[in-house]
Amino acid sequence: MxxxxxxxxxxxxxxxxxxxxxxxxxxxxxxxxxxxxxxxxxxxxxxxxxxxxxxxxxxxxxxxxxxxxxxxxxxxxxxxxxxxxxxxxxxxxxxxxxxxxxxxxxxxxxxxxxxxxxxxxxxxxxxxxxxxxxxxxxxxxxxxxxxxxxxxxxxxxxxxxxxxxxxxxxxxxxxxxxxxxxxxxxxxxxxxxxxxxxxxxxxxxxxxxxxxxxxxxxxxxxxxxxxxxxxxxxxxxxxxxxxxxxxxxxxxxxxxxxxxxxxxxGTAEHAYLGAQTTDAGDDDGALVAEVTDGGPAARAGLRAGDLLTELDGRDTGSAAELTAAVDAHAPGDRVRVEYERGGREQTATVTLGTQPESATTTDAGGVP
Known part of the structure; x- marks a missing residue:
């Protein structure tokens, strides 16, 4: 963000x-x-x-x-x-x-x-x-x-x-x-x-x-x-x-x-990745600033510094686009995340969680 x-x-x-x-x-x-x-x-x-x-x-x-x-x-x-x-x-x-x-x-x-x-x-x-x-x-x-x-x-x-x-x-x-x-x-x-x-x-x-x-x-x-x-x-x-x-x-x-x-x-549930991201610039992707300990992203091996470029076939050229991509899914969905780490393209499979009632410091300003 x-x-x-x-x-x-x-x-x-x-x-x-x-x-x-x-x-x-x-x-x-x-x-x-x-x-x-x-x-x-x-x-x-x-x-x-x-x-x-x-x-x-x-x-x-x-x-x-x-x-x-x-x-x-x-x-x-x-x-x-x-x-x-x-x-x-x-x-x-x-x-x-x-x-x-x-x-x-x-x-x-x-x-x-x-x-x-x-x-x-x-x-x-x-x-x-x-x-x-x-x-x-x-x-x-x-x-x-x-x-x-x-x-x-x-x-x-x-x-x-x-x-x-x-x-x-x-x-x-x-x-x-x-x-x-x-x-x-x-x-x-x-x-x-x-x-x-x-x-x-x-x-x-x-x-x-x-x-x-x-x-x-x-x-x-x-x-x-x-x-x-x-x-x-x-x-x-x-x-x-x-x-x-x-x-x-x-x-x-x-x-x-x-x-x-x-x-x-009377309630609503939302998918949750558990990572704070920022814009990398030039629509290059969503840059992970921090991951929530024990959250879906962390369990899938994602970490700070990763550049997320695609989620389940949907381009994520910015933090906002990544948020929208996660929002399109439901808790429990397994999604394929394309990302770059150290200049190398990699893939992770993430099982999305359920968004907690409020954002932690890690979550604030990031994706759901």
Missing amino acids: TRRSPASLLLLLCVAVIGGLVGAGVVALTDSDADSDDPPAGARVEDAPEAGGAAERVYDRAGDSVVFVTAQVTQDTTSPFGTEQSSGEATGTGFVIDRAGTIVTNAHVIEQADDVTVKVGEGSPVAARVVGSDASTDIALLRIADRAAEPLTLADSDEVDVGEAAFAIGNPYGLDRTLTAGVVSALQRQITAPNGFSISGVIQTDAAINPGNSGGPLLDADARVVGITSQIITGDSSGSGGNVGIGFAVPSNTVKGVVAQLEED
């Missing part, structure tokens, strides 16, 4: 927090907080070059399926006077994916939540049950009894191209169902999940994303979901800033696979 610049990658970017909790550090606005001259909530279009065309059509099709998520959270805080409990309210976004009342959002939106309520479209807040969550992809699944909303379609994110129109609908700073527009700026980005592992195949967009957008849909011109808006890069080192035109969405194909697992038993 390449090192990041001083610009801050803000994980909890899209969660607006009210109360004494440590988080994004942003006070969410509610409709009652806004000036009376503001346009009505749910009718905002920001930075939309095609506001009268495609953006309007996308909003008409998808706006009522976007969800305002509110999580009541209690945390223990330590001070010189002992341990105290602080409570607060985190708000984010979600969207309906079927007629059974199933809602997708980000895992970090509802993390440690005692209670979760949602407001679908212009409806009233209702209680939501957490079906499951996956910190490795930052995806959570909620369910409500109300099944009236039209579900959004999950597109094939492998078919997305750079330069295509992209639209985000969410609740930035508590301003519900705000629409922003832009383009797909880049593909195959890699970001860090809440548990420290890498999320591969991420879509970059310049559609404005701010605290409160987390878990909302990134849509194409046909109002199909191509990703879940999850993270942004802010313009200051403190990580407390807002949109600077660089946002990231977990791709919809990842969402499909994780949702299927969460619906089964």
